[in-house]
Amino acid sequence: MGTQGNPGAPQWFDIPYPASAYTFPREALLHRVRFDNDYMHLELTDGRIVSVPLWWIPTLHNAEPKEREKYEISRDRKMIVWDPDKCSINDEVRIDDYLVPRSSG
Numbered sequence: 741m742g743t744q745g746n747p748g749a750p751q752w753f754d755i756p757y758p759a760s761a762y763t764f765p766r767e768a769l770l771h772r773v774r775f776d777n778d779y780m781h782l783e784l785t786d787g788r789i790v791s792v793p794l795w796w797i798p799t800l801h802n803a804e805p806k807e808r809e810k811y812e813i814s815r816d817r818k819m820i821v822w823d824p825d826k827c828s829i830n831d832e833v834r835i836d837d838y839l840v841p842r843s844s845g
Contacts (some may be wrong), residue, residue: 752837768835769817774793775800775808785817799831 765786772783780800782790794801799822800808810827811820818836822829 768839770813770820770835771817772819773811773813775805775807780808780833780837782820784835790835790838792833797831797833799829800833803829 763786765784765788767786768788769785770782771785774781774783775794777794779791779793780797784790793811803825804818807822807827807829810829811822814821819838820835822831822832
């Protein structure tokens with residue numbers, strides 16, 4: 741499809757795949773968590789990787805790297821938990837908080 745007769749009209753392109761060929765995630769579930777010096781990388785069961793800057797989470801940003809690794813993934817696979825009885829961090833991170841925009845208010 742083109743716009744040869746009307747140069748100001750939008751140009752349309754053929755789409756080679758139907759919408760049914762694409763993958764749209766239905767749910768975000770944690771598979772694995774890894775850390776580097778600047779980010780917490782959330783690997784999800786559907787193949788996505790979400791990287792969250794550590795400075796967004798002060799308890800993790802200010803913790804020793806070894807302490808960050810002492811997390812547990814909740815049974816529903818939607819939360820990362822640091823138990824203060826097992827490490828120096830007392831915090832929970834919900835993956836939905838980093839996937840869905842929040843209103844400021």
